[in-house]
Amino acid sequence: xxxxxxxxxxxxxxxxxxxxxxxxxxxxxxxxxxxxxxxxxxxxxxxxxxxxxxxxxxxxxxxxxxxxxxxxxxxxxxxxxxxxxxxxxxxxxxxxxxxxxxxxxxxxxxxxxxxxxxxxxxxxxxxxxxxxxxxxxxxxxxxxxxxxxxxxxxxxxxxxxxxxxxxxxxxxxxxxxxxxxxxxxxxxxxxxxxxxxxxxxxxxxxxxxxxxxxxxxxxxxxxxxxx
Amino acid sequence: xxxxxxxxxxxxxxxxxxxxxxxxxxxxxxxxxxxxxxxxxxxxxxxxxxxxxxxxxxxxxxxxxxxxxxxxxxxxxxxxxxxxxxxxxxxxxxxxxxxxxxxxxxxxxxxxxxxxxxxxxxxxxxxxxxxxxxxxxxxxxxxxxxxxxxxxxxxxxxxxxxxxxxxxxxxxxxxxxxxxxxxxxxxxxxxxxxxxxxxxxxxxxxxxxxxxxxxxxxxxxxxxxxxxxxxxxxxxxxxxxxxxxxxxxxxxxxxxxxxxxxxxxxxxxxxxxxxxxxxxxxxxxxxxxxxxxxxxxxxxxxxxxxxxxxxxxxxxxxxxxxxxxxxxxxxxxxxxxxxxxxxxxxxxxxxxxxxxxxxxxxxxxxxxxxxxxxxxxxxxxxxxxxxxxxxxxx
Numbered sequence: 359x360x361x362x363x364x365x366x367x368x369x370x371x372x373x374x375x376x377x378x379x380x381x382x383x384x385x386x387x388x389x390x391x392x393x394x395x396x397x398x399x400x401x402x403x404x405x406x407x408x409x410x411x412x413x414x415x416x417x418x419x420x421x422x423x424x425x426x427x428x429x430x431x432x433x434x435x436x437x438x439x440x441x442x443x444x445x446x447x448x449x450x451x452x453x454x455x456x457x458x459x460x461x462x463x464x465x466x467x468x469x470x471x472x473x474x475x476x477x478x479x480x481x482x483x484x485x486x487x488x489x490x491x492x493x494x495x496x497x498x499x500x501x502x503x504x505x506x507x508x509x510x511x512x513x514x515x516x517x518x519x520x521x522x523x524x525x526x527x528x529x530x531x532x533x534x535x536x537x538x539x540x541x542x543x544x545x546x547x548x549x550x551x552x553x554x555x556x557x558x559x560x561x562x563x564x565x566x567x568x569x570x571x572x573x574x575x576x577x578x579x580x581x582x583x584x585x
Numbered sequence: 586x587x588x589x590x591x592x593x594x595x596x597x598x599x600x601x602x603x604x605x606x607x608x609x610x611x612x613x614x615x616x617x618x619x620x621x622x623x624x625x626x627x628x629x630x631x632x633x634x635x636x637x638x639x640x641x642x643x644x645x646x647x648x649x650x651x652x653x654x655x656x657x658x659x660x661x662x663x664x665x666x667x668x669x670x671x672x673x674x675x676x677x678x679x680x681x682x683x684x685x686x687x688x689x690x691x692x693x694x695x696x697x698x699x700x701x702x703x704x705x706x707x708x709x710x711x712x713x714x715x716x717x718x719x720x721x722x723x724x725x726x727x728x729x730x731x732x733x734x735x736x737x738x739x740x741x742x743x744x745x746x747x748x749x750x751x752x753x754x755x756x757x758x759x760x761x762x763x764x765x766x767x768x769x770x771x772x773x774x775x776x777x778x779x780x781x782x783x784x785x786x787x788x789x790x791x792x793x794x795x796x797x798x799x800x801x802x803x804x805x806x807x808x809x810x811x812x813x814x815x816x817x818x819x820x821x822x823x824x825x826x827x828x829x830x831x832x833x834x835x836x837x838x839x840x841x842x843x844x845x846x847x848x849x850x851x852x853x854x855x856x857x858x859x860x861x862x863x864x865x866x867x868x869x870x871x872x873x874x875x876x877x878x879x880x881x882x883x884x885x886x887x888x889x890x891x892x893x894x895x896x897x898x899x900x901x902x903x904x905x906x907x908x909x910x911x912x913x914x915x916x917x918x919x920x921x922x923x924x925x926x927x928x929x930x931x932x933x934x935x936x937x938x939x940x941x942x943x944x945x946x947x948x949x950x951x952x953x954x955x956x957x958x959x960x961x962x963x964x965x966x967x968x969x970x971x972x973x974x975x976x977x978x979x
Contacts, residue, residue: 418970439889446887457882471886
């Protein structure tokens with residue numbers, strides 16, 4: 359029995375208006391399938407459209423053409439509200455610049471997604487605390503992002519991404535602002551996530567990101583090419 | 586548990602918006618202070634309105650009433666008699682109005698210190714002020730000479746009370762009454778009998794003394810009036826009566842009661858509201874725009890437009906109410922401080938009415954809601970990725 363398909367992308371096209379001349383086609387027909395337990399790494403030079411692809415796959419941005427399905431269900435054509443609900447149900451995000459909310463504590467940041475999806479109950483709180491402990495930032499739960507190091511912020515962001523146990527984790531240059539040691543902690547966490555049965559797509563230019571990946575692609579000329 | 590989480594949420598909002606709240610507070614404080622000054626002006630106008638609308642004011646034609654009631658020409662007894670005979674006129678009270686100190690600028694209180702001489706043999710023709718409200722002592726009676734009733738501001742600035750002595754044009758006067766603070770012209774009046782006012786006029790005006798001494802003009806004491814307050818008969822339209830006086834009596838300026846324009850009042854209120862509106866909108870929208878990235882992140886995490894809209898509305902209301910309340914407290918402290926200092930010279934610059942304070946708070950809330958709706962629409966139109974990009978670039 360083949361592994362369960364989590365994400366399917368077919369023929370994704372995305373163009374951006376250029377200051378002059380024809381629009382720039384950043385994605386020129388991208389196809390991708392990701393299954394449970396898979397870690398997929400996407401590499402490519404700066405400006406090749408890696409983040410745009412991740413945004414389109416994560417329903418953060420609409421494609422000009424093509425389709426995104428979660429578990430074979432088309433989601434890219436849904437309305438804004440439905441897309442938000444699908445994101446809350448299916449996805450976890452880890453961003454390069456962490457994107458923690460500065461006014462919230464570490465614990466509140468971890469619980470942020472739950473606030474809009476499952477609601478924050480005692481069980482969610484316990485789980486959030488357990489995640490912070492597991493990633494070595496339990497004692498920093500009441501600190502605000504400005505009081506945390508970059509590595510600590512990214513670990514908090516990782517806890518936020520996995521709190522609702524989403525089937526698919528999207529990580530955009532998750533080690534881009536971290537030193538090697540902290541970067542390795544995050545990469546290992548992503549690998550572990552895949553080992554535990556989650557699907558993970560990582561965009562990274564770091565060579566060791568591909569270590570342990572089930573598939574590695576390079577995005578060039580708007581298309582994904584397998585290694 | 587729910588209450589604790591609400592308190593935490595409120596704390597979080599207030600913490601995140603500290604600078605916005607401070608900005609709104611300062612803005613609202615300024616607006617409330619301006620509003621309080623406007624209220625003070627409006628009260629002055631309303632008081633004047635009420636006074637003017639209660640009578641028809643007639644002055645002798647001279648430099649005209651536009652230069653002040655005191656700058657009109659003589660209104661001789663013959664003119665007073667002619668006015669009395671006009672259809673619809675019930676009563677005419679001759680008056681003398683003199684500037685107490687013509688060199689003093691009283692712009693901030695919108696009035697001068699004036700001596701008002703009233704013919705006490707005639708009942709007050711003013712429908713709204715049959716008697717002026719006396720706080721202490723009594724009002725003047727027919728036959729009173731060298732006695733004065735003074736306005737509240739005048740009393741405060743000169744530290745005068747009932748029984749005090751007051752010197753006017755070299756003559757001693759006994760203060761027999763102090764008026765209630767009316768926040769309008771009479772606050773700075775010294776009211777005496779018309780006979781005493783005429784004496785002061787002659788004593789003050791060298792030209793008049795020369796004319797009287799020359800015997801070239803047949804002037805009697807009764808001719809020395811600067812104006813008259815005219816009352817109309819029951820059922821008469823005061824504007825019609827005023828026009829009749831203007832048409833039938835030569836050499837007079839007549840103030841139609843309805844001519845008192847409400848333009849200043851309306852423009853003051855409008856100007857204040859405009860300032861409040863622009864200030865608050867800028868602060869709330871600015872505060873929300875700074876957090877575009879945060880809203881993008883929330884949408885990425887699953888927040889729907891409705892959830893964000895509700896959150897933005899609640900935050901905007903919390904911020905505007907907090908900022909508004911702090912601003913009102915600041916303005917009250919500032920206004921009372923300044924008024925405490927100004928009161929020593931008998932002035933009052935601010936009037937913090939419940940209407941102003943309540944209105945400012947309600948207005949803040951409405952604007953907060955409007956700003957939130959506007960900001961929410963702008964934010965949800967962006968894709969989450971675009972919101973994150975814009976917020977990160979800012």
